[in-house]
Amino acid sequence: MEAQGKLQAALDALFQSVAMLREAFPEKPFTPDGRLVGDIGEVVAQLHYRLTLNPGLTKHHDAVAEDGRLVQIKTTFSNHLTFPTKHVPEYYLGIKMFVDGSYEEIYNGPGQLIAAELSRRAKATQNGLHGNLMGQLRRLNSTVPTEQRIPLR
Structure with a gap:
């Protein structure tokens, strides 16, 4: 062909x-642009975590946990997750997706822990996102107490 x-x-x-x-x-919407991976990740998060997605697009947070915590969900099929430079999400759920539909939780916890770590790191980027965080997020994730995580279903 x-x-x-x-x-x-x-x-x-x-x-x-x-x-x-x-x-x-x-x-x-599952638009086949940069939003497609994010929409897939949000649906996977809703299926596996105790949270409800916000209707449509909302600024800074994508979902609400059962106890009212606001959650920003970031997803990748590669080895790159980002974190915003201009605000700190209340809670951050970073997941890596695999082509078979399975996923790995990279970080599940308060956004403030990430922000504190990044404040000791390089300057903010021009695009409004900190990048190349997989290693840091995995390491930080191991320090998050169970009660500060968004629980699984």
């Missing part, structure tokens, strides 16, 4: 998958 045909077949499969996701979770 020529390159153009392979591209078209891949795009057809992508948009068919997006349509299936929208049908299963109509509250999320």
Whole structure:
């Protein structure tokens, strides 16, 4: 199959998958742009953690835990998670997704712990996000007490 045909077949499969996701979770747009991974991560978080997603797009937080804590959810299929420079989310849930639908919890806890760690680190980036945090987030995650985590379902 020529390159153009392979591209078209891949795009057809992508948009068919997006349509299936929208049908299963109509509250999320699953737009095939930079939001797609985030929407997938938010749905995975809702399925596995005791939280409810905010309707539509909301600033700074994506969900509310059962006890009212506000949660920002960040997702990656690679080895890069970001943290905002201009605000500190009340709680931060960072997950790494795998192509089989499984995930790894990278960080689950108060955003302030991350902010305190980053304040001792390099300057804020121009894009408003701290990046390259996987190692730090994994290390910090091991220090978060159970009662400060968003519980699993």
